[in-house]
């Protein structure tokens with residue numbers, strides 16, 4: 001292994017993904033040639049020995065391939081340590097040349113910064129949330145207002161924390177959901193109290209046939225919720241609409257809304273369903289539930305033919 005004369009290539013500008021804003025930023029770094037390797041093995045060993053570098057990204061140039069490494073004392077997602085290294089696979093020879101960035105390691109301060117969102121930024125995020133901004137919108141607003149922008153992962157974690165504070169834990173097991181459906185099936189005398197009109201829960205080992213399966217990998221559930229008043233309205237309707245809304249999502253599942261429009265084009269909902277999917281089987285369940293619900297509540301045949 002021969003050590004070439006120390007030289008620096010000051011004009012080298014590398015582009016890298018700024019993981020915070022998902023935009024490409026140009027950061028000027030000064031690279032110094034450190035070592036020339038004759039084999040990839042030697043080169044890999046040298047990198048391994050330092051126990052400091054992880055593969056980051058590749059930049060193919062006419063002169064050769066540049067493989068960048070990042071300091072692995074900080075997480076991949078989030079701001080990176082200033083120190084860096086790249087291997088230049090010279091297209092003109094078999095040499096692999098190692099370049100190192102002349103910047104000092106900054107991972108200690110970066111990690112401190114990455115690990116939590118500072119309090120004043122947290123306050124700002126809470127304010128922005130009140131404006132119903134989505135995560136991306138929050139990031140942009142923070143950036144525009146010259147706040148320190150957290151990484152997307154940090155922001156999502158923080159938003160989850162806020163949601164938990166507000167609404168309690170957000171995940172529910174299928175077993176608990178089934179139990180809830182069972183307990184919420186009772187019809188009440190009050191015409192505006194919602195209840196579960198019908199529900200289906202199927203665990204993967206319970207799929208009867210191909211139709212049930214319908215391309216599902218996991219468990220299936222379908223729940224239809226309505227009230228006496230809504231079901232009564234539906235009993236006189238002859239037209240219904242059903243559609244999935246993605247504006248309203250529960251635990252990642254779309255809400256299917258079923259209802260009718262009157263002569264004035266006003267929409268009257270009959271109820272809502274939450275299903276693991278929005279396939280033929282789910283709509284079938286929805287319409288059948290509606291028919292059953294009407295018959296149960298009104299003690300008469302629904303006008304709806306299904």
Ligand SMILES: [Zn+2]
Pocket residue numbers: 071072073081082083105106107108
């Ligand atoms: Zn570092």
